[in-house]
Amino acid sequence: MAKLLVILFNILGRLLQVYGINKYNDYTLIQITPYDNKQLKTLMTLTDSDDVDIMKHSHGLNDTTDVLVSPKDRSKVENFAKLRGMGVRCVNHYGRYFDKEVALIRQHDKYQSLQYNSYQDISNHLKSLAKENRRYVQLQNLGRSYEGRVVTLIKISANRRARNPIIFIDAGAHAREWAAPAFAMYIIDQLVMAAKKPTYETEWLLGLDWYILPVVNPDGYEYSRSDPDNRMWRKSRSKTWREECLGADINRNYDFMWGYRGASFDPCNFQTYVGEKAFSERETRLVRKVMNSNSKRIKLYISIHSYGDYFLYPWGFTSSYFPDEWEKFHRLAQLYSMAAVKAGGRPFRVMSAGQLYPAAGGSDDYAFAVEKIPYAYTLEITNGYQFNFPEGLLHTVLPQYYEGLKVMAEEIKREFPNSG
Numbered sequence: 221m222a223k224l225l226v227i228l229f230n231i232l233g234r235l236l237q238v239y240g241i242n243k244y245n246d247y248t249l250i251q252i253t254p255y256d257n258k259q260l261k262t263l264m265t266l267t268d269s270d271d272v273d274i275m276k277h278s279h280g281l282n283d284t285t286d287v288l289v290s291p292k293d294r295s296k297v298e299n300f301a302k303l304r305g306m307g308v309r310c311v312n313h314y315g316r317y318f319d320k321e322v323a324l325i326r327q328h329d330k331y332q333s334l335q336y337n338s339y340q341d342i343s344n345h346l347k348s349l350a351k352e353n354r355r356y357v358q359l360q361n362l363g364r365s366y367e368g369r370v371v372t373l374i375k376i377s378a379n380r381r382a383r384n385p386i387i388f389i390d391a392g393a394h395a396r397e398w399a400a401p402a403f404a405m406y407i408i409d410q411l412v413m414a415a416k417k418p419t420y421e422t423e424w425l426l427g428l429d430w431y432i433l434p435v436v437n438p439d440g441y442e443y444s445r446s447d448p449d450n451r452m453w454r455k456s457r458s459k460t461w462r463e464e465c466l467g468a469d470i471n472r473n474y475d476f477m478w479g480y481r482g483a484s485f486d487p488c489n490f491q492t493y494v495g496e497k498a499f500s501e502r503e504t505r506l507v508r509k510v511m512n513s514n515s516k517r518i519k520l521y522i523s524i525h526s527y528g529d530y531f532l533y534p535w536g537f538t539s540s541y542f543p544d545e546w547e548k549f550h551r552l553a554q555l556y557s558m559a560a561v562k563a564g565g566r567p568f569r570v571m572s573a574g575q576l577y578p579a580a581g582g583s584d585d586y587a588f589a590v591e592k593i594p595y596a597y598t599l600e601i602t603n604g605y606q607f608n609f610p611e612g613l614l615h616t617v618l619p620q621y622y623e624g625l626k627v628m629a630e631e632i633k634r635e636f637p638n639s640g
Contacts, residue, residue: 243449244315248294249275249606251284253307262304264577272297273452273491275606276528277577279569286606288314288452317608318451333409334614336398338445339369339438342405346374346434349412356380356415362433362506366458369438371506376411377429385636386517387629388593390433390507391524393470393583394454395440396607399526399614403601404434406618407625427633429517431510437470437503452607453490456501460487468495471523472579473504474586477537482579494581507583515591519636520628522597523583527607529568530600531556534588536573537580543588546572552595552631556624565620566603573598595632 254260263278263285273288284307289297294310301308311317331337331345350359358380360373377384391404407430414425435441439457443450455467465488472483475498479485483494499505511518533549535542543549550570557568573584587596601621602609 244288244318244451245313246291247314248289248291249311249314250287250289250294250297250301251307251309251311252278252287252297252301253284253309254278254281255306256281259304259306263306266297266300279528279530279571279576284309315448315451317605318448333406334402334611334618336402336445336611337405339435339442342401342434343370343372345405346372346408349374349408353412353416357412362509363502365437365439366456366502367439369442371433371436371438371503373431373433373510374408375429375431376408376415378415378426380429382427382429382638383517384427384429384638385519385632386429386431386514387520387522387632388431388433388510388514388518389522389524390436390583392435392441393437393503393523394525395437395444396452396454397526398441398444398607399602399609400524401435401441402614403524403618403621404432406614407622408432408434410622425629427638428629431514431518433507433510436507439503440467440470455490455493456503458501460493461496462487464488465490465493468493468501470501470503471525471583472581473499473501474508474581474583475499476586476589477580480537480580482537482577483581492579498581504583508586511587511591511593515593518587518591518593520595520597520632521584521587521593522599525598525600526609527602527605528600529566529603530576530598531568531570532573532576532584532598532600533570534572534585534596536582536585536598537578539572539574539578542572545594549595549597552628553597555627555631558624559627560620560624563620563623565617565623568624594636 254263260278266274272293275288276286278285287297298308331341350357356376358375362371362373365371391400411430437456440453440455443457444453455469457467469492472492472494478498479494483492487493495501531553553570561567584596584598587593
């Protein structure tokens with residue numbers, strides 16, 4: 221009888237987690253629209269706190285800044301915008317839009333393409349791909365995350381001995397951005413199929429090696445899946461000097477202009493804490509390991525994030541000036557956007573990361589400035605659903621994004637013909 225009661229209470233707890241109330245049900249998404257440059261500048265004074273989450277900054281006039289607020293801060297943020305003549309749109313009970321079933325139930329299902337998979341299922345799928353396609357696929361155990369999860373890099377090549385130029389892609393640096401690992405895994409699956417069955421349509425794959433790290437921050441990713449209360453978690457899960465506050469922002473932790481601007485030195489800032497020092501996080505050191513050991517061959521680096529349909533290039537730490545090579549960056553990203561549009565997708569806004577909002581210590585700035593990788597980008601995918609892009613729409617947008625990647629690959633091959 222006692223065992224039966226334990227089982228029943230466990231089931232009840234699970235159901236309450238999945239279908240019950242979570243703290244974000246009472247939160248409000250406030251989308252603030254600036255109509256002039258003064259309003260746009262004023263919006264930049266909004267900062268993250270324990271109860272105010274700046275989910276997206278305006279990139280210009282008539283583009284929203286999205287703010288997630290607790291009930292006690294709603295009127296304060298609404299009044300801040302309305303008193304200054306800005307547009308205000310509210311989405312009440314924001315937590316109701318969280319896909320609880322995906323997060324909480326599908327923990328140990330078999331891997332499914334075009335879905336949000338658990339980290340364990342992603343890892344198992346990578347092992348299966350390597351076992352079944354040894355001629356084209358190789359796995360590298362980079363090390364372990366803070367909580368001990370194995371972080372795996374997959375290498376895909378039609379001819380590994382050729383030492384071709386490398387395209388290095390990572391995703392999942394920010395835990396709540398589930399669409400990013402889903403796209404990385406879609407890329408992996410498509411590349412493996414192309415390598416196995418080469419046709420005239422997959423010739424762009426030849427002459428390149430693809431290194432893909434689908435989940436940079438597995439601890440944070442799994443934490444964001446563990447409970448609706450944790451869905452908006454962004455950082456790593458490492459301990460900090462403030463015992464009650466965990467994690468650092470993976471994409472503020474790289475050693476180029478670290479902490480210069482757009483970040484916090486407070487561990488309890490739940491979004492943009494830079495870490496105790498540059499590369500304090502195991503996860504950023506693992507990405508550095510890939511770049512550093514292959515820097516002469518990596519010609520294109522893309523870090524996939526969500527959301528917003530932006531294609532961003534250095535510099536991220538400033539909006540005051542661009543790299544000398546900015547026109548080349550801009551042109552290549554525009555080719556990606558045009559290919560995605562041709563495939564039925566939305567156009568991407570191409571700009572320097574600092575034009576979106578200045579933030580130092582990012583992986584793209586580090587890749588370009590320190591590791592001397594010729595092309596380094598942050599790709600922000602999906603729009604219209606914040607961090608909760610519906611799983612059922614992945615089958616539409618991911619193939620569109622993939623078409624853009626194929627065009628970029630052709631350009632990299634043309635500019636760097638077997639330059640390893």
